[in-house]
Amino acid sequence: MNARIAHIASNTFREAVRDRVLYNLIAFAVLISAAAIFIGEISIEIERLVVINLGLTAVSLFGVVIAIFVGIGLVSKEIEKRTLYTVLSRPVRRWEFIVGKFFGLAGTLVVNTFFMALGVFGALLYVAHRFYGADSSIFIALYFIILQFLIICALALLFSSFSSPLLSAVFAFSLFIIGSFADDLRGFATLAHGLTRWVATGVAYLVPNFSALNVISAVAHQQPIGWGLVLQNTLYTLFYTAMALSGAVLIFDRRDLK
Amino acid sequence: MSSRGRTTLAAATCLVVSLFASVILLQNIDRIRPHDIADDALFISSPKMLQRASLGFNGLMACIYWTRTVQYFGHRHYNREHTYNELAPLLEITAALDPHLLPAYQFGASFLAPAPPNGAGQPERAVQLIRYGIGHNPGNWRLYYDLGFVYYTELHDFKKAGEVFDAGSKIAGAHPFMKILAADMAENAQDFNTARLLWSAAYESSQESNIRENAVEHLRSLQVDEDVTNLQNAVGRFVQANGRIPTSLWEVVNAEHLRGIPVDPDGNPYELSLDGQVLVANPDDFLFITKGMPESYKRGAPRFHAKS
Numbered sequence: 001m002n003a004r005i006a007h008i009a010s011n012t013f014r015e016a017v018r019d020r021v022l023y024n025l026i027a028f029a030v031l032i033s034a035a036a037i038f039i040g041e042i043s044i045e046i047e048r049l050v051v052i053n054l055g056l057t058a059v060s061l062f063g064v065v066i067a068i069f070v071g072i073g074l075v076s077k078e079i080e081k082r083t084l085y086t087v088l089s090r091p092v093r094r095w096e097f098i099v100g101k102f103f104g105l106a107g108t109l110v111v112n113t114f115f116m117a118l119g120v121f122g123a124l125l126y127v128a129h130r131f132y133g134a135d136s137s138i139f140i141a142l143y144f145i146i147l148q149f150l151i152i153c154a155l156a157l158l159f160s161s162f163s164s165p166l167l168s169a170v171f172a173f174s175l176f177i178i179g180s181f182a183d184d185l186r187g188f189a190t191l192a193h194g195l196t197r198w199v200a201t202g203v204a205y206l207v208p209n210f211s212a213l214n215v216i217s218a219v220a221h222q223q224p225i226g227w228g229l230v231l232q233n234t235l236y237t238l239f240y241t242a243m244a245l246s247g248a249v250l251i252f253d254r255r256d257l258k
Numbered sequence: 259m260s261s262r263g264r265t266t267l268a269a270a271t272c273l274v275v276s277l278f279a280s281v282i283l284l285q286n287i288d289r290i291r292p293h294d295i296a297d298d299a300l301f302i303s304s305p306k307m308l309q310r311a312s313l314g315f316n317g318l319m320a321c322i323y324w325t326r327t328v329q330y331f332g333h334r335h336y337n338r339e340h341t342y343n344e345l346a347p348l349l350e351i352t353a354a355l356d357p358h359l360l361p362a363y364q365f366g367a368s369f370l371a372p373a374p375p376n377g378a379g380q381p382e383r384a385v386q387l388i389r390y391g392i393g394h395n396p397g398n399w400r401l402y403y404d405l406g407f408v409y410y411t412e413l414h415d416f417k418k419a420g421e422v423f424d425a426g427s428k429i430a431g432a433h434p435f436m437k438i439l440a441a442d443m444a445e446n447a448q449d450f451n452t453a454r455l456l457w458s459a460a461y462e463s464s465q466e467s468n469i470r471e472n473a474v475e476h477l478r479s480l481q482v483d484e485d486v487t488n489l490q491n492a493v494g495r496f497v498q499a500n501g502r503i504p505t506s507l508w509e510v511v512n513a514e515h516l517r518g519i520p521v522d523p524d525g526n527p528y529e530l531s532l533d534g535q536v537l538v539a540n541p542d543d544f545l546f547i548t549k550g551m552p553e554s555y556k557r558g559a560p561r562f563h564a565k566s
Contacts, residue, residue, distance in 0.1 A: 043325040044468055045361040050325075053317040060315075180313040210314065217317030221358045 004092050005100040012104020013111075016070055021108060024062050025115050031058055036123040047127040052138065052220040055120035060145045060216070062116070063109050064176055067149050070108070071156025072168035074101045079257065088257075095249040102157055102245060109149040117142050134222035137215075140230060144213040147237040151208045152176060154244035161252040175207060182209040208240055300344045305354030312355070320356030327352055327362070331369045335376070342378035345369060349387055360398065363391035367404050368472065371412040376546065381412035399436060400463070402426025406439065407456065416443045435459040450484045478523045479546035482538050485520055486550040489528055489536040503534040 016022075032055050039050045075098075078084035087097060120138070125131065155175055159168035178185070182204060189200035213233055215225050259267070302308055312319040327348040334342055349366040352359060369377055370384035388405040395401060402422050409419035420443030427436035439459065442452045454477065461473035489507070492514050496504050504510050507519045507530045519527040526539035531552065538550035 039321075039325065043321070043328050044365055045466055046321050046324055046359070049317070049359070050321045053315070053321050057315045057318045177313065181310070184310070214314040216315065217320075217356060217358075220317050223358075 002096070004096050005103065008087070008092070008097060008100025009103035009107060012074065012101050013107045016105070016108040019070075021066055021070060022112060022115075024066065025112065025119075028058055028062055028116050029119055032119045032123045036126050048124065049220050051120065051123045051127050053216060055116070055123060056138070056141050056145065056216040056219075059113055059116045059120065059142065060148065060214075063113060063145065063149045064152055066112065067105065067109055067152040068156050068169055068172045068176070071105055071153050072160045072165045072172065074105065074157060075160045075252065076165050076168075084257065094253045098157060098161065098249050098252055099245065102153055102241075105153045105157075106150055109153070110146060113142060113146055113149070132222065134224070137219040137222070137225050140225045141215050141219045143230070144215055144233060147233060148210055148213045150237055150241045151179075151210075151244070154241040154248070155208070158244045158248040158251070161248040161255065176210065179208040179210040180214075181211070182207055183211045209236070212236070300347055303347050303351070305351045308351055309355060316355045320352050320359050320362075323348060323352040323355060324359060324362050327366065327369070338375045340374040342369075342374070342380075345378045346380055346383040346387075349383075350390075353387060353390055357391070357394035360391070360395065360400070363388050363401055364404055365468070367408055371408045373412075381408050384408045384412070397429060399426045399429040399432035402429065403433075403436060403439075403459070403463070406443075407460070410443065410456065411453075419443045433459070433463050435463070450480060450487075453480055475545045479544045479548075481523050482544050482547045483549050485522065485528065486536045486538065486547075489520060490549070493530070493534055493536060497534065503532075504530065506530055507536075 032051070035054045036047070036051050039047055043050070075084075078087070084097075088094065117138075121131075124135065124138075152172065156168060156172045159171045163171065185200065185204040185207065189197055189204050192200050212229075215229075218225060302311070308319060308323075309316055327345065330348060331342065331345060349362060349370065352362045352366070356362075367384040367388050370387065371377055371379075371381040373379040385405065385408055388401055388408065392398070392401045392405065403426055406419045406422035406426065409415045409422060420440050423436050423440035423443060426432055427440055435455070439452075439456065442449075442455060457473045457476045457480065461470050461477070464470055464473075489510070492510050493504060496510050496513050499513070504513075507528060510516075510530075511519055521527050522538050522544070524540070524543055528550070529537045529539060531537055535552075536550060537552060538544060538547065541547060541551045541555055544550075
């Protein structure tokens with residue numbers, strides 16, 4: 001990563017912290033502590049499952065919301081405040097600005113996820129009194145969640161490079177929901193015929209497949225996650241993120257900022 | 259006091275008063291509002307619909323539905339209700355959302371199978387539920403045990419129970435008592451000893467306090483049922499020999515050369531009614547007894563005993 005990208009990334013991270021984005025950790029801490037303490041009182045035999053399921057789901061949803069709401073404002077806010085012109089008047093190229101913003105937001109989410117993960121493991125220790133070897137697959141679930149964030153960050157940036165913040169949020173949320181149904185879309189495509197089949201198949205492969213990145217239920221039951229899936233998901237995320245970022249760069253590079 | 263201070267004080271007072279007022283009003287509204295309809299309503303009954311709506315977070319949704327199931331059953335069980343209309347759908351949704359959630363099968367079957375008020379009286383749905391669980395967790399011998407249990411205790415299908423125990427005993431890591439149970443089903447299915455073996459196995463094979471507590475209650479009740487059966491037989495023999503009902507259990511004790519009046523698991527002596535029925539002193543202390551209760555007896559709220 002060149003120095004200019006690193007600089008923009010660190011500024012984006014600092015700005016997010018200054019905007020109190022990490023305050024969500026307080027809400028998360030309350031949620032996970034309450035779940036750890038109270039679920040045991042009102043349910044039977046699922047304390048550990050709830051801590052893992054609720055914890056990882058919260059990590060995922062909090063992160064998605066942050067990725068979308070911070071991501072959609074990354075470009076438009078700079079234009080609105082006119083700080084973008086100051087940045088671009090320096091020897092910074094537009095693609096470096098987009099990539100730097102992406103890494104800054106991704107860094108914010110990784111830090112956020114790290115603290116939430118500490119909370120999940122703390123709550124798990126509280127309810128189960130010890131860790132098991134199979135609990136290590138929680139790290140894989142967390143890694144997949146971060147991969148999910150990378151895709152959403154890139155998509156939010158893509159939409160914010162040509163659209164208003166409100167529309168970008170709508171597009172990004174819609175894609176998150178559609179991406180969660182990617183497997184169903186593919187199933188629908190196999191049932192269709194002719195042109196519909198081609199279109200449905202195309203759409204199914206174009207939207208991000210978030211269902212493949214969701215292994216929360218499996219790790220909650222201490223089921224092993226194959227390294228093949230880890231590798232394939234990593235590569236898939238890298239290519240998909242690169243695709244969305246390339247789109248964002250292409251659009252932003254041609255955008256008239258006057 | 260400065261103007262800002264006065265505003266702060268007024269706003270803080272208003273906040274606190276409004277908070278208290280809203281809590282009191284909500285309590286009044288709760289008293290006025292009918293609850294029964296809301297308690298029994300299951301707005302989305304399709305597991306597939308819920309799977310889609312959970313956006314892939316099926317595990318969390320299953321935990322929520324399982325907790326709802328426990329609350330639904332616990333509330334109605336505590337109130338000695340006789341209808342559990344939403345229990346089976348709730349369990350089926352839970353299982354569909356997370357087919358590996360074992361407590362939903364193990365506890366769910368024990369909620370569904372027993373006759374009201376101890377359960378929903380739907381042993382067939384319990385069998386369906388556990389079979390669904392076995393389909394998704396074929397390597398779990400405990401599910402076979404639970405299935406055999408339902409066949410034995412509720413459906414009294416000893417042949418099926420034996421087959422299921424036998425199938426479960428062949429799974430790697432299965433407890434040795436599965437083989438014994440399979441054999442017992444063929445020969446001594448209706449003995450108190452077989453039932454005692456089943457509940458003892460349930461107690462010993464589980465670390466879960468609710469399962470152990472339930473097993474203790476059944477073992478205590480089994481002891482009472484067996485004692486009452488034996489004493490009632492002794493009373494019958496007394497009637498045959500003397501042509502009259504004994505005036506007290508002491509007459510039976512003397513006639514049968516017993517050491518004294520037998521006592522229930524709590525140490526209370528059994529009693530004899532005027533019409534010759536052997537009764538337990540405190541039927542409310544034995545949740546699952548089928549004998550030893552006066553005809554007019556109505557069971558109160560369940561009371562569990564942590565130790566036998």
